Amino acid sequence: xxxxxxxxxxxxxxxxxxxxxxxxxxxxxxxxxxxxxxxxxxxxxxxxxxxxxxxxxxxxxxxxxxxxxxxxxxxxxxxxxxxxxxxxxxxxxxxxxxxxxxxxxxxxxxxxxxxxxxxxxxxxxxxxxxxxxxxxxxxxxxxxxxxxxxxxxxxxxxxxxxxxxxxxxxxxxxxxxxxxxxxxxxxxxxxxxxxxxxxxxxxxxxxxxxxxxxxxxxxxxxxxxxxxxxxxxxxxxxxxxxxxxxxxxxxxxxxxxxxxxxxxxxxxxxxxxxxxxxxxxxxxxxxxxxxxxxxxxxxxxxxxxxxxxxxxxxxxxxxxxxxxxxxxxxxxxxxxxxxxxxxxxxxxxxxxxxxxxxxx
Numbered sequence: 001x002x003x004x005x006x007x008x009x010x011x012x013x014x015x016x017x018x019x020x021x022x023x024x025x026x027x028x029x030x031x032x033x034x035x036x037x038x039x040x041x042x043x044x045x046x047x048x049x050x051x052x053x054x055x056x057x058x059x060x061x062x063x064x065x066x067x068x069x070x071x072x073x074x075x076x077x078x079x080x081x082x083x084x085x086x087x088x089x090x091x092x093x094x095x096x097x098x099x100x101x102x103x104x105x106x107x108x109x110x111x112x113x114x115x116x117x118x119x120x121x122x123x124x125x126x127x128x129x130x131x132x133x134x135x136x137x138x139x140x141x142x143x144x145x146x147x148x149x150x151x152x153x154x155x156x157x158x159x160x161x162x163x164x165x166x167x168x169x170x171x172x173x174x175x176x177x178x179x180x181x182x183x184x185x186x187x188x189x190x191x192x193x194x195x196x197x198x199x200x201x202x203x204x205x206x207x208x209x210x211x212x213x214x215x216x217x218x219x220x221x222x223x224x225x226x227x228x229x230x231x232x233x234x235x236x237x238x239x240x241x242x243x244x245x246x247x248x249x250x251x252x253x254x255x256x257x258x259x260x261x262x263x264x265x266x267x268x269x270x271x272x273x274x275x276x277x278x279x280x281x282x283x284x285x286x287x288x289x290x291x292x293x294x295x296x297x298x299x300x301x302x303x304x305x306x307x308x309x310x311x312x313x314x315x316x317x318x319x320x321x322x323x324x325x326x327x328x329x330x331x332x333x334x335x336x337x338x339x340x341x342x343x344x345x346x347x348x349x350x351x352x353x354x355x356x357x358x359x360x
Contacts, residue, residue: 007296008035009277010044013268015322018277019044021300023293032060040064048203050271052076053193071203072196074151075270077189081143084186085136088179092136095129135178142168146190151197153264157223158201165194200269207263215256225253225260277303305331 008027010020019039024031036044048069051057053076061070102122109115149155150164172187190197212222284299305328307321308314314322321327332339 007278007281008032009274010036010039011273011277012319012323013050013273014266015319016273016277017319017323018300018304021277021296023296026056027054028056029059029063032057033063034060036060036064048199050200050268052271053189053196069199070196071199071269072193073269073271074197074200075272075275077151077193077197078147080186080189081146084182085140085143087182088132088136088139092129092132095125095132099125099129131178135175138175139172139183142171151269153200153204153267153269155201158198158205161198161201162194165190165198169194200267204263204267207267208260211256211259211263215259217256222256222260225257301335302331305334 008020008022008024008031009018011018019042020035022035024035046065046068048071049061049065050071050073051061052073058070061068099122102118102125106115106118106122109118145164146168150161150168155161156164169187169190172183172190176183176187208222209219212219215222280303281299284295304320305318307316307318318328318331328334330339
């Protein structure tokens, strides 16, 4: 039996600062609670968190952070719904070849005078194909609504999202008897996670209401700013909606749009940053059989103080600088080392000397 190692990780959604990267034998409520208490003692005090449906993590957060909301991770729900829709679509596609084979056999049987031997099987195959195609369409449409409308940032208010969410669950429950083994787990997961999954909408509604108050515009106009974002920029509908928005005072329309885009970017809905960090860490551990807490601590320090090389608003800044708003020396200097600086070559030295020599 190999040694199974797990990690508990806490990241800041805006700066990607890693508050916690620790090795753990298990991820139950007590383990998470102890680690969260440690980072809380260092100043960790979030307005809300985003996590998957893991019971241990949520139990540990209740122990350590009390009533701090824990929103649901929409990424894993999207994966479940997409996997369900794709599986049912493949089953529907596979039903057509079976029906076609029986039809060819039926033609041969009729020529031999034995067509009645396959009539029942062909009727069942046709009925199975019709049922499979209807089930695939009936599941794909509501799950598509869930991803594109209900759990998307550009969308209706929280109350409307709740009604639409309940409608999707009801549609899945109605079709559950046709394939309970596949549909029931997704439907139950949605029912249990409705509140956490829609938690981001409450935060977003508060931000949009503040934008409407700040710029003194109706709330529905602020929400209308987000509508073009749901269409690709190459579509006619996108530019038609943009044209309607641009008919308002230019300074206000531009400022409101900018504020709405910022509010959207600062409202996380998934814990994908943690998945991204775990993927980056694999590159450091591919030669190691075991992970030690010392190595994890060093990697955490390195990642928190290494400057970004992409995204204009982050280039030249580290996660620690983005979170604290204060600059710091190079991460090697923070560890007490002296940075290596390449000495100038002979040609560069002569150029420097020439530049510093006074004119004759």
